[in-house]
Amino acid sequence: MQEHDKFYLLGADSKELSVLVESLGEPGYRSRQLFEAIYKQRIASLDQVSTLPKELRQKMVAAGHEIGLPAIEKRFVSNDGTVRYLFKFPDGESVEAVWMPEGDGGEAGDGSEAGLEEEGAAKRGWRRATICISSQVGCAVNCQFCLTALLGQKRNLTAGEIVGQVNSVLNDHHVDLKTERINLVFMGQGEPFLNYENVMKAVRLLSENGVGVPVSRMTISTSGVVPRIYDFANEEVRPKLAISLNAPNDVVREQVMPINRKWNIESLMKAAREFPLRNREKLTFEYVVLGGVNDSVDQARELAELLRGTGAKINLIAWNPGPEVPYSTPTDEAVDAFKMALREAGIPAFIRRPRGRDIFAACGQLKRTETLTSIEGASL
Ligand code: SAH
Ligand code: SF4
Secondary structure, three states: OEEOOEEEOOOOOHHHHHHHHHHOOOOOHHHHHHHHHHHHOOOOOHHHOOOOOHHHHHHHHHOOEEOOOOEEEEEEEOOOOOEEEEEEOOOOOEEEEEEEEOOOOOOOOOOOOOOOOHHHHHHHOOOEEEEEOOOEEEOOOOOOOOOHHHHOEEEEOOHHHHHHHHHHHHHHOOOOOOOOEEEEEEOOOOOHHHOHHHHHHHHHHHOOOOOOOOHHHEEEEEOOOHHHHHHHHOOOOOOEEEEEOOOOOHHHHHHHOHHHHOOOHHHHHHHHHHOOOOOOOOOEEEEEEOOOOOOOHHHHHHHHHHHOOOOOEEEEEEOOOOOOOOOOOOOHHHHHHHHHHHHHOOOOEEEOOOOOHHHOOOOOOOOOOOOOOOOOOOOO
């Protein structure tokens, strides 16, 4: 990608790197070395790529090439161990990513506790972690309960900017993906399926061939861009799918998610039912519980009917508050009763505990809030 006369290598796939290497008159194997350095070794700067001859590195830098790992502008550290990162890009736009040690990231009950090295875990203070990343600057979908929606949509992120968030956060925690377990969720700012091509390219670069996060540990969450659910179903390298349902019927869903006017619950559920699942894979629905809006036991029963036969699980997220957003957080009792009503109706339901609410890192709170005390350059 070219930006401000710089050519960023992060985001380029092996084919594009081959073309570049060829244009520099270099032997083909150099592109493999570059790919390894950028994705597997997560190197931040070209002059640290020791597998390449010094002259070549200098030549590339002189031509404006750089790796383009996004700079961590700020870190906000929560008392529950969650870290919210603010990334700033050269055009001045910024997004957030969130590190959640031991985070369930919507993956409750996925058996991730298996095969862990207790000793290493004790030393680091986390056994597994989830990284939540952004796919766009802001979001155009305009869900009424979401703080990100207030930004409107500024722009799509490039594949490199998406991969870069992950690599920077992994580097910040010195994660070795050969031995350590990381889940990745596309649940930060933006609607991933409205930036489909870049998101899918990032997925391929982040997967086993590149950075090294298995697709089986990645989840993409969509607000319900139905045609893209069908495209996604056909992807060769495909993460798991989560759908933000948030309402038991069209009346409530339209009220809280304007996108429902374009793709209603019937079309969304059709796509969900037709979605091909791999062995042991489960579709996830997310449901933001809004006090007094969608949290009654009757609504839970209506929801159970809607989900019957899908084999899906549902994650309940009590609404996280934000300034200027006119909703209320449901009581713990209401969320519990809602969960129990779903379970009694045979639907696997889980309550996702909020992470980093105190630093505005929880679901729907990502809006580049910079006013909190930040710990810049702090080592974690
Ligand atoms: N745009 C995608 C992914 C990012 S939002 C989507 O909407 O699915 C990730 C999740 O956070 C969604 O399920 C969304 O419904 C939920 N969410 C948004 N605002 C929230 C808030 N204030 N409190 C709790 N969850 C929220
Ligand atoms: Fe966008 Fe998701 Fe927020 Fe809706 S909930 S506005 S789709 S980020």
